[in-house]
Amino acid sequence: MIRLDGKTALVTGAGSGIGQCIAETFARAGARVLVAELRAEAGETTVARIRETGGQAEAVAVDVTSEADLEAAAARHPGVDILVCNAGIGHVGTILTTSGADFDRVMAVNVRGVFNTMKAWLPGMVARGSGAVVNLASTAGLEGLVDRFAYSVSKHAVVGITRSAALDHARSGVRINCLCPGRIETPFVRARIAEYPDPVAAAREMASTQAMGRMGQPQEVANAALFLASESAAFLTGVALPVDGGWTAGMFPKA
Ligand SMILES: NC(=O)c1ccc[n+]([C@@H]2O[C@H](COP(=O)([O-])OP(=O)(O)OC[C@H]3O[C@@H](n4cnc5c(N)ncnc54)[C@H](O)[C@@H]3O)[C@@H](O)[C@H]2O)c1
Numbered sequence: 001m002i003r004l005d006g007k008t009a010l011v012t013g014a015g016s017g018i019g020q021c022i023a024e025t026f027a028r029a030g031a032r033v034l035v036a037e038l039r040a041e042a043g044e045t046t047v048a049r050i051r052e053t054g055g056q057a058e059a060v061a062v063d064v065t066s067e068a069d070l071e072a073a074a075a076r077h078p079g080v081d082i083l084v085c086n087a088g089i090g091h092v093g094t095i096l097t098t099s100g101a102d103f104d105r106v107m108a109v110n111v112r113g114v115f116n117t118m119k120a121w122l123p124g125m126v127a128r129g130s131g132a133v134v135n136l137a138s139t140a141g142l143e144g145l146v147d148r149f150a151y152s153v154s155k156h157a158v159v160g161i162t163r164s165a166a167l168d169h170a171r172s173g174v175r176i177n178c179l180c181p182g183r184i185e186t187p188f189v190r191a192r193i194a195e196y197p198d199p200v201a202a203a204r205e206m207a208s209t210q211a212m213g214r215m216g217q218p219q220e221v222a223n224a225a226l227f228l229a230s231e232s233a234a235f236l237t238g239v240a241l242p243v244d245g246g247w248t249a250g251m252f253p254k255a
Helices: 017-028 040-052 067-076 100-128 149-168 187-194 199-208 218-229
Strands: 008-012 032-037 056-061 082-085 131-136 174-181 240-243
Touching (some): 008 017, 017 040, 017 082, 056 067, 067 100, 082 218, 100 131, 100 149, 100 174, 149 174, 149 240, 174 218, 187 199, 218 240
Parallel strands (some): 008 082, 082 131
């Protein structure tokens, strides 16, 4: 079992889905977890769930699109050893059906949000000569995705942020990696599925895009995050790790 005893981890968007599961997994591994969330009530729920099971957690109210929010949070909580930039939003549309305002909103949360969060805590990690950053990209950051234009562009940028920052800080003792999940069963994905005229068929179709023929679970992404955040991944930096049931491995017959 990988342990994070004595470490402080900050997870953005930890009030739901993958972020909540990462926060709970890190707390079970012994880390003190800062639950950074836009929706205060959702953040408090994650904190309560962690404390109920004997873990250490504290809520930090942030909007990742706000540099000022993150600078203030970093001033209050400077000693972060593990940073998980997970907060993100989805968007459905092609380049032609995506408005400029929607494009800007997706970029503000998914790209500027990661930039703002890393700018707030990376300087402390570099100064201390240790730390691990785990960003949440997507398989849509490695390949294009039909009808998810802005989302796919934003997640390609998260892969770019990860690789570029990893190189810039490769000799600093700070490792910077990202996860590229396929379809994971979270409120985010369930909401998207509910928007389809035939949600059951949509769920089946989403499962079939992954070679394993099923959607992933938040815990399966959290396990990969735990590995990247830990000393077990000491020689990994600049990695974009698919957690996708084989989706991006190549072509396969669809069931
Ligand atoms: N679920 C999937 O299939 C999947 C696949 C690939 C990548 N991802 C990525 O994983 C991450 C988490 O996805 P999820 O499915 O758990 O989503 P989710 O919607 O269940 O949770 C996202 C959380 O981020 C918070 N958030 C949104 N905007 C914020 C902001 N401006 N500031 C702070 N917090 C904010 C939300 O309140 C929410 O609690 C996202 O970056 C997403 O793009 C998800």
